[in-house]
Amino acid sequence: MGQDIAMETERTAVGTGLTGAHAERLSGLVTASRAQVDRDTGLALYRDMTLGRRFEDKCAEMYYRGKMFGFVHLYNGQEAVSTGVIGAMKRQHDWFCSTYRDHVHALSAGVPAREVMSELFGKETGCSKGRGGSMHLFSKEHHLLGGYAFIGEGIPVALGAAFTSRYKREALGEADSDSVTAAFFGDGTCNIGQFYECLNMAQLWKLPIIFVVENNKWAIGMDHNRATSDPEIWRKAASFGMAGEEVDGMDVLAVRAAAERAVARARAGEGPTLLECLTYRFRGHSLADPDELRAEEEKQFWAQRDPLKALERDLVSAGLVSSEDLRAIEKEIDAEVQDCVDFALSAPEPDSSELTRYIWAED
Numbered sequence: 001m002g003q004d005i006a007m008e009t010e011r012t013a014v015g016t017g018l019t020g021a022h023a024e025r026l027s028g029l030v031t032a033s034r035a036q037v038d039r040d041t042g043l044a045l046y047r048d049m050t051l052g053r054r055f056e057d058k059c060a061e062m063y064y065r066g067k068m069f070g071f072v073h074l075y076n077g078q079e080a081v082s083t084g085v086i087g088a089m090k091r092q093h094d095w096f097c098s099t100y101r102d103h104v105h106a107l108s109a110g111v112p113a114r115e116v117m118s119e120l121f122g123k124e125t126g127c128s129k130g131r132g133g134s135m136h137l138f139s140k141e142h143h144l145l146g147g148y149a150f151i152g153e154g155i156p157v158a159l160g161a162a163f164t165s166r167y168k169r170e171a172l173g174e175a176d177s178d179s180v181t182a183a184f185f186g187d188g189t190c191n192i193g194q195f196y197e198c199l200n201m202a203q204l205w206k207l208p209i210i211f212v213v214e215n216n217k218w219a220i221g222m223d224h225n226r227a228t229s230d231p232e233i234w235r236k237a238a239s240f241g242m243a244g245e246e247v248d249g250m251d252v253l254a255v256r257a258a259a260e261r262a263v264a265r266a267r268a269g270e271g272p273t274l275l276e277c278l279t280y281r282f283r284g285h286s287l288a289d290p291d292e293l294r295a296e297e298e299k300q301f302w303a304q305r306d307p308l309k310a311l312e313r314d315l316v317s318a319g320l321v322s323s324e325d326l327r328a329i330e331k332e333i334d335a336e337v338q339d340c341v342d343f344a345l346s347a348p349e350p351d352s353s354e355l356t357r358y359i360w361a362e363d
Ligand SMILES: Cc1ncc(C[n+]2csc(CCOP(=O)(O)OP(=O)(O)O)c2C)c(N)n1
Pocket: 101, 149, 150, 151, 185, 186, 187, 188, 189, 190, 214, 216, 218, 219, 220, 285
């Protein structure tokens, strides 16, 4: 009964006409600036986004073939956010914190695809030793503070990393401690308490953190416009005296430019930024979601703004690369993704004698 009511409410949401608001915001958005890139950087951005896209497509295939268990949330459509933000930061120096939709953040942060795929298969070679699975990717080496299944759970963890960076520099005198932390989370997560508590502390202490909201309009089946007092999340920064910015989250060059501004602010000791990226997920909430609630017209609007196709148009029209260059990258990525599947399939399961290992930190 309760479930029937919930389903009915979700269906009503699609019929209210509110579905256009997110699209209208994107259409009316004035992009402050777009990153200027050379050929090598352009290719690197395309490579990172292609790895994210094709890795996720392979995950869907493997999930439906019964190779993965539990919930798996894919990132298709949102790649420009991960690539744009993490690409503007320093790998293995800055810190990243994610959600249950974490595979692509891990890849952008440099966690090897073999380790990510192994983790999804629950294998010992996974980045969390097969104990975490899809929603709990972790890598100390690559400064990935974790994926978190509870929404908002990662935000205070990221805040702690940002505090550590400042504390080491100012209290412990470590002059080179200038790392910046990026916390990624969704629009739905901005309605819970931890978000506001962390914004307050971050601004109070001028912490080097970027709150990256991936506003894909939906929190499972809840339309963002029905769930929040002001759908323009970036404006909530002003209540804390914090810098806030909205950006086209389907445009990797715009995201990169906004992230560069936020990183520069954080590293200079000027404090945090709330960066709202307008984006869309091309698949259902998780692979268990048949995705029947969202309007076809809405899906089409966003599909036309596929961030990979947009970057290809930009790079080719600027004369930086040829389409053949990009097809060659796709071929390389396909081989890399197949390699990581083969590796994960043949990797060992964790040994049952080690069931309680890794619960506490080991040196
Ligand atoms: C504390 C908590 N409450 C509820 C849930 C159930 N839940 C899982 S995903 C989700 C929606 C989150 O939406 P959003 O923040 O927009 O992220 P997206 O899935 O769109 O990336 C909810 C409510 C949860 N995981 N954790």
